[in-house]
Amino acid sequence: MLKRLTWILVLTLVLRASIAFGQLPPGFGLEVVVGNANVPVALASVPDGRLFYAELLTGSVRVVRDGRLIPEPFITLPIATAFNERGDPRGLGILGLAAHPDFSTNGLMYVLYTPSPEEVVVAHFKDRDGIGVEETDILRQPGNGGMHNGGRLRFSSDGTLLITRGDNGMQQLAQDPDALQGKIMRVNPDGSIPDDNPDPESPIFASGIRNSFGIAVHPVTGAAFFSDNGPTTDDEINLLVPAGNYGWPRCVGACNLSDPLLKDPLISFTPTICPVGMDFYTGNTFPEQYRGDLFFASCKTLTGGVHRIKLVPPLFDRVGIQEDFFEGGLGGVLDVKTSADGSLYFSTFDTIFRIVPPDxxxxxxxxxxxxxxxxxxxxxxxxxxxxxxxxxxxxxxxxxxxxxxxxxxxxxxxxxxxxxxxxxxxxxxxxxxxxxxxxxxxxxxxxxxxxxxxx
CATH class of the missing domain: 2.60.40.10 (Immunoglobulins)
Known part of the structure; x- marks a missing residue:
């Protein structure tokens, strides 16, 4: 899923729409927030305006305040890492990050990480003057090296925590009701199982997923949407529904099968683009035509960028517009996040940018x-x-x-x-x-x- 950034991009000024890596919409620009970052794979924002980000390979969560990186990490965890034969990082390390909906009062930041190749942990830390303390593990689950761990975290509109898990490279597990791999899970903030889960004895909320590395919640309807990486065809953006079965490995893309339990994607991409982190834009600094839109990252080295989906009102369950916000030249994009002040940030393999809106x-x-x-x-x-x-x-x-x-x-x-x-x-x-x-x-x-x- 992750591709190595093979060249270093040095930017010291705000870049406007004539930039060479891919045309931004008119009037937009980019501002470097953190340069020389170490694979900032996941972003999280909190109400006081701080931006947290997780470094995939170091085990650190870092904090940006008022546009400046705080020198001391929020936390540094002991993690396992892995690389493929090309030297590209695989799915081990810190993979997911999410602030509790009541962060302003409880200061809890949730992290998904791999302390060993065979284990996946979800834990939360309490923010105390910018340092994470009082680690509390809420879930410990089996992994399988660095293959398709998934690992994104997102709080839903009802306060439950959604967790994406890939199939760990074992396709059959995605359809196995007793396996947690190849699923999206839904748990309470303390790790317990909600009574209204499809099976009140299981954290599994949806199945048939290959390797989801992005999930976001609609600001109006509260519905969740998630990305899934296809094998060689049919990367997907899906609408999450309780007990939904998204087909893998029986099919990818639109299944066209008679099974009524199978859910087709809202949109699929062939050739593949590697859709990963995503967020709805809920700020008010962008022009009105972008507000409420789903922005998602794509991580392919040569063509990765930020993409935009506008859903059709009033149900917001169909794609009305899908287009590139910009594409190519930054070496792959990993995550996208709206901040409390209405800014939209995204991360590449070595840089965090803020998208500067038109004046x-x-x-x-x-x-x-x-x-x-x-x-x-x-x-x-x-x-x-x-x-x-x-x-x-x-x-x-x-x-x-x-x-x-x-x-x-x-x-x-x-x-x-x-x-x-x-x-x-x-x-x-x-x-x-x-x-x-x-x-x-x-x-x-x-x-x-x-x-x-x-x-």
Missing amino acids: PDVTAGLRGTVTDLDFEGNTTPIVGAVAVLRKKNERTTLFKLKTLTDEAGVYVFTGVPDGEYRVVVKKDGLEKARVTVDLMVGETTTSNIRMSISP
Whole structure:
């Protein structure tokens, strides 16, 4: 899963959208928060603004406060590590990190790590003046070297802890109801089993998983979404449901089998991209078209980046837009995290970046309502239509932005450079309407669009 970063990227300034490694959306830039980091595999934020990160190979959890790395680690754990024949790190070390929902009062930081190749431990530590103390192990489970340990942690909306476990390279375990490998587990914060688990005697919440290394919880519905790495095809993003069986090793991607218990992915990727850490953007510093979106990392060395999914309202259980936020040139991305101050961070194999949003004082906005005009002249808001804002010159498209109409049929773009644009509205993949608009700095232009959704 993890690929070695074979070159060192040195950045000392904020990089803007013309950067060579992959085009960011207009107005965005990157800022180095921590350079020369040691495989910062997992990120966690806490309400006071600090950013915690886990170093895969050192056993340390480090802390960034006010943009600066605190010299003394939060904790340093005795860990086992492993490398493959190419020298790439395998799935041993510190793999998961999550702050308790009540961190402000109890100071508990949860860690998943491997003290030996044959053991996986979930423990929490109490924050005392920036140092982790009072280790409490809540789970100890068998491992199998560094093969497909998974290891991500995420607290769900009901306060339970979700834990991803890979199949440890033993495919049959993913379908074995008595094995914890190849599963997503759900436990209480103290490690006990919730009474409303599919089996109240088991921590297993879902099965049929090859190697999940990313999980996030939707800020509106509370539903969880997770990534799963396919073998040579069909990397997946899935919606987590109780007792869901996601097919592995019977199938990858859409199973197309008659078994009603099998769950198809929301989206799959072939060629594979190695989807890993993920988070929903819940801040308010990004332009409105990105708020509430799922951002996820991909860790392939040459093409890894940060990707974006916008889910269709009001249920948020279908993919409306999937696109690269940026891709390539950083050697693979490991995790993505929204912080308490609304920043979005991501980590590569040796650097932690903050994504710098466009300056609202030098950009423009556009909003409008998309409605269906029926034969009797009545109008109905169109929910989940794709609105595309495209800037062109005489020969080519310079850039385009996408969003979805909300439950009221409203689309919004903010943080956009001024100029002339074309707005295209699509429904079910078909173009239904287009208009041209002029946007001016400091102003929000209104453009309501009426269209017919009939073919």
